[in-house]
Amino acid sequence: MANIHPTAIVDPKAQVDASVTIGPYSIVGPHVKIGAGTWVGPHVVIEGHTSIGRDNRFFQFGSIGAINQDKKYAGEPCELVIGDRNTVREFVTFHIGTVQDKAVTRIGDDNWIMAYTHIAHDCVVGSHTTLANNTTLGGHVELGDWVTVGGLTGIHQFVKVGAHAMLGFQSAVSQDVPPYMLVDGNPLSVRGVNVTGxxxxxxxxxxxxxxxxxxxxxxxxxxxxxxxxxxxxxxxxxxxxxxxxxxxxxxxxxxxxxxxxx
Known part of the structure; x- marks a missing residue:
């Protein structure tokens, strides 16, 4: 049996590996799959058609797999798919996709996702990214591998950010950011190459x-x-x-x- 706290509510239909830990007062819905070694802290809600890989860490008060904030959503069985070894800090919101796109929101491996981050419907987040506190991704945003996003940054829906780019603190991102670039500001400006990264x-x-x-x-x-x-x-x-x-x-x-x- 998985290490499930007595106050947690895990639906019997959920597919939870025996090595998973689920903390006090967390809730896991019937269509959820959680892979080996993943740790879910207290007061986390994981719902919807959500698949989570191995060795992830979810800190308290996260909302994972809730229905999207698209007014056109009509209850279709869309998904959230999360890879392996991600660290997900407090008060995050990750939403399922929509049928207007691929019907899936996808997060890769080895990401460091800090408190209050929002990942909206149909986003694609690569691997090895760092999303600082209060990062907000609108619907259909795509982040390449190794992208770093500074705190309090908002990324407009449908924007693409190329691999190895760095977005500075409190940036307003409404156009695509090419790979390797260092950008910041409102309006956004390209400052140079992310040489340090x-x-x-x-x-x-x-x-x-x-x-x-x-x-x-x-x-x-x-x-x-x-x-x-x-x-x-x-x-x-x-x-x-x-x-x-x-x-x-x-x-x-x-x-x-x-x-x-x-």
């Missing part, structure tokens, strides 16, 4: 130099976006060590449909 992840000097060059092409030479894209395509032949980084930027710019933060 890249160094912490052991990016080589050659890769960082190529990323700096992509930043220069996008933001420092007065180019149109289409002209900058063409120059980034040409850069791939000049910087083979950064081929994957350049390809990531190319894919992101091709998919950006809200316009990029400039």
């Amino acid at each position: 890249l160094k912490r992840r052991n990016f080589s000097a050659e890769r960082i130099q190529a990323i700096r060059q992509m930043h220069k092409l996008l933001y420092r030479e007065g180019r149109t976006l289409e002209d900058a894209k063409a120059a980034i395509d040409a850069l791939g032949k000049q910087a083979p060590a950064a081929a994957e980084d350049i390809a990531l930027m190319q894919r992101f710019l091709a998919a950006a449909d809200r316009g990029i933060a400039r």
Whole structure:
């Protein structure tokens, strides 16, 4: 049997691994799956069609898998899917998806999600992200791997944030943020490249130099976006060590449909 506190309410239909711990006064609904080694603290509500992987930690007063805040929602069996080894702090709200999108909200692995964070319907959060206190993600937002979001930051619905980007404290994000960039402010401004983050992840000097060059092409030479894209395509032949980084930027710019933060 899982280590379930006597005051917790776990529906008999829930699929809870025997190694899971569930704290006092927490509630687990009938359509919930919780993987091995996960710890659920006190006063956490996990409901809806929610699947949680291994070795996660949910601190007190979280609302996980509640119905979304979309007025069009009509009770469809949409989902919330959470990966492995995530740390989820106090008072978070994660909502299920909608049939207007993929019908699932998805959170990856190894994320550090701090207090009062809101992840709305149909969001896709990658892995290894850090979301500081009061981060707010509107519906359909996509965050790439290793994204860092500063406290009190709001991200508008449908915005995409590329991998390894850093969003500074109290930013208002209403356009797509390309990978590797360092941005902040209201209105949002691109300040440079997230060099500190890249160094912490052991990016080589050659890769960082190529990323700096992509930043220069996008933001420092007065180019149109289409002209900058063409120059980034040409850069791939000049910087083979950064081929994957350049390809990531190319894919992101091709998919950006809200316009990029400039």
